[in-house]
Amino acid sequence: xxxxxxxxxxxxxxxxxxxxxxxxxxxxxxxxxxxxxxxxxxxxxxxxxxxxxxxxxxxxxxxxxxxxxxxxxxxxxxxxxxxxxxxxxxxxxxxxxxxxxxxxxxxxxxxxxxxxxxxxxxxxxxxxxxxxxxxxxxxxxxxxxxxxxxxxxxxxxxxxxxxxxxxxxxxxxxxxxxxxxxxxxxxxxxxxxxxxxxxxxxxxxxxxxxxxxxxxxxxxxxxxxxxxxxxxxxxxxxxxxxxxxxxxxxxxxxxxxxxxxxxxxxxxxxxxxxxxxxxxxxxxxxxxxxxxxxxxxxxxxxxxxxxxxxxxxxxxxxxxxxxxxxxxxxxxxxxxxxxxxxxxxxxxxxxxxxxxxxxxxxxxxxxxxxxxxxxxxxxxxxxxxxxxx
Numbered sequence: 323x324x325x326x327x328x329x330x331x332x333x334x335x336x337x338x339x340x341x342x343x344x345x346x347x348x349x350x351x352x353x354x355x356x357x358x359x360x361x362x363x364x365x366x367x368x369x370x371x372x373x374x375x376x377x378x379x380x381x382x383x384x385x386x387x388x389x390x391x392x393x394x395x396x397x398x399x400x401x402x403x404x405x406x407x408x409x410x411x412x413x414x415x416x417x418x419x420x421x422x423x424x425x426x427x428x429x430x431x432x433x434x435x436x437x438x439x440x441x442x443x444x445x446x447x448x449x450x451x452x453x454x455x456x457x458x459x460x461x462x463x464x465x466x467x468x469x470x471x472x473x474x475x476x477x478x479x480x481x482x483x484x485x486x487x488x489x490x491x492x493x494x495x496x497x498x499x500x501x502x503x504x505x506x507x508x509x510x511x512x513x514x515x516x517x518x519x520x521x522x523x524x525x526x527x528x529x530x531x532x533x534x535x536x537x538x539x540x541x542x543x544x545x546x547x548x549x550x551x552x553x554x555x556x557x558x559x560x561x562x563x564x565x566x567x568x569x570x571x572x573x574x575x576x577x578x579x580x581x582x583x584x585x586x587x588x589x590x591x592x593x594x595x596x597x598x599x600x601x602x603x604x605x606x607x608x609x610x611x612x613x614x615x616x617x618x619x620x621x622x623x624x625x626x627x628x629x630x631x632x633x634x635x636x637x638x639x640x641x642x643x644x645x646x647x648x649x650x651x652x653x654x655x656x657x658x659x660x661x662x663x664x665x666x667x668x669x670x671x672x673x674x675x676x677x678x679x680x681x682x683x684x685x686x687x688x689x690x691x692x693x694x695x696x697x698x699x700x701x702x703x704x705x706x707x708x709x710x711x
Contacts, residue, residue, distance in 0.1 A: 334498060337514050338644040338683075338690045350699050351423050352376065353449075355440030356387040356431040357409060363543060364619040365456050367595060369431055371518040375692055378521075381699070384419050386411070387436060411436050416443060425449050427699060430490070431456065433482030441489055452698065453490040454515065455504050457616050483507050492698065496617040497638030513698075516691025517619055519626045519684060523599055528628040531606050531677055535666040537564045539605035539624075541598055544571030547614040549634070554580050556609075556659035557587040563662065568593045568601055602627045607650075607665060611658050612636055621649070626684035628677045632661055644687060648680035 358366030388409035428444035430437045431454040444451040487509040494515030557565040570592040581589035608624035618637040632650040652661040
């Protein structure tokens with residue numbers, strides 16, 4: 323397939339200015355490949371949402387990813403985080419799906435064994451290869467203490483990124499920082515990738531917030547880069563606010579132990595996406611104090627449910643002008659407790675207006691993100707139509 327000439331990425335300022343009506347998509351064939359279980363983390367959830375919404379508009383999709391069923395795949399612990407697994411895909415299943423579907427586009431979401439095998443099949447089938455650059459795994463592994471695991475992880479993910487970026491026709495990234503990083507890592511063409519939300523979060527009625535800020539939620543992987551201890555410290559300083567933590571990860575034991583000792587701190591463990599939406603609806607505000615966060619999808623999911631989101635300046639979501647005006651920020655030298663106090667001290671009407679505007683912005687981003695995927699896929703279909711036999 324002929325490669326398109328490199329172009330400037332769509333700016334974050336104009337990304338959300340998409341036409342109000344969805345085009346007629348026609349029938350396209352897309353294989354999406356991910357090393358993440360569909361609901362286990364933000365990347366897996368993103369592509370499950372994409373599959374669901376593309377199917378609504380007539381696209382034929384296959385989602386090749388682990389399903390976590392006993393005996394289905396070989397697996398071993400992720401270095402530095404034994405709560406997650408690296409899954410080894412079945413070559414027979416890949417062959418059956420790829421030959422049966424004959425995709426025009428293969429979307430690779432992760433630089434693991436699944437992603438690399440997806441890259442190989444895209445090259446073999448002469449399909450357009452789109453790389454989803456959601457997380458700079460080499461950067462995240464720098465936060466772990468074991469020097470051998472840190473060095474091995476940097477080597478593996480650095481090599482995998484080079485392979486994917488070498489063969490990828492297009493890299494899609496979800497913040498300006500990730501766009502710049504993709505170019506530095508060798509990507510030939512990079513564009514902006516908007517973030518989707520679950521279909522249920524869009525269509526199910528929202529419930530109004532309380533007049534007072536009484537419940538705070540954190541949801542995500544319990545890992546060093548999430549700065550979860552700062553939230554636990556805030557719970558100790560703010561005994562009149564109920565804090566809930568949902569997620570799994572290497573810090574799980576510490577979080578559970580501290581929750582057992584704190585009357586206003588509840589630890590739920592890992593929860594399904596349906597239960598997560600229920601927890602968001604119970605809360606008044608979601609807090610994401612991460613030191614490394616390429617976007618922060620859970621903050622967007624809180625916004626679409628008309629809830630407040632308080633995030634650190636390290637979260638990529640703050641790069642999006644259409645969203646940033648409806649977020650609350652944790653100052654670089656501010657404690658999480660003080661940031662929560664600031665939001666709690668605002669007039670109830672001001673908080674309610676921010677939450678309503680946040681929902682409108684999140685719905686608009688979901689629409690624009692889907693439109694952008696349509697545009698990329700239509701380019702693929704046009705190329706397929708003129709490809710020599």
